Amino acid sequence: MTRRVRATQRGSWLPLLLLGVLTLGGILVSRLTFSVRTVTCPPIHSSSDTIASCVITKQGSPLYWTLGLLLAYAATAFFYIRSSRNRGVGTPVRPYVLAGIVLVALAAATEFWTLRHLTPGLPVDFWGLHLDPGSGAATFLGRFTGAAASVGLPLLVLAWVERSRALLLFALAYLALQLVPVTASWAGLGPLSPWSALPRLLVSGVFLLLGALGFALAQLPRRRGES
Helix, strand or coil, X not given: CHHHHHHHHCCCHHXXXXXXXXXXHHHHHHHHCCEEEEEECCCECCECCCCCEEEEEEXXXXXXXXXXXXXXXXXXXXXXXXXXXXXXXXXXXXHHHHHHHHHHHHHHHHHHHHHHCCCCCCCEEECCEEECCCCHHHHHXXXXXXXXXXXXXXXXXXXXXXXXXXXXXXXXXXXXXHHCCCCHHHHCCCCCCCCCCHHHHHHHHHHHHHHHHHHHHHHHHHHHHHC
């Protein structure tokens, strides 16, 4: 009986679908918000007489991702609650939605903080940690505070509350995908290309949509059995 109730409560295909569509939409947002500008870098202590120029690229919209993710979590909560009422069972979605909202807020605050305190040619100010922009720690934290934290970690929470091993493996694979550097060079694009975000977002979006399709197909036999 417990297994049947848990199977009935599951609906992970919908959040994966919403997150996949949101990720693919980020491709167009990244293209439309892409800009390149050249500024004068701060003088280096070892060669203070040398004036260097720094190229700064801006791409993506923190507002798009913050609002989009919050709407996705709100839609997921509405779907789970409505489904639970129709089927007469409880819903385990609350920890997932709360975790998602909290982590989205933290990720957004981190990104705004970093952008506000970013000075070309100087270490990245990451909540008081002054990191070399080219260091592995800065690169890792930059990836982790993005979709890995705001999407991957909540998926781990959803896998826990749904007691779904398949979703757990999917969430771990998604986290690994976010932490692996899928760069523009994979598609033959340079870092100054307006489509430089295409490979990373396309791979992540398709991965989420394929996951949504797989979990939806796996749930069809249970729905037919209920009917």
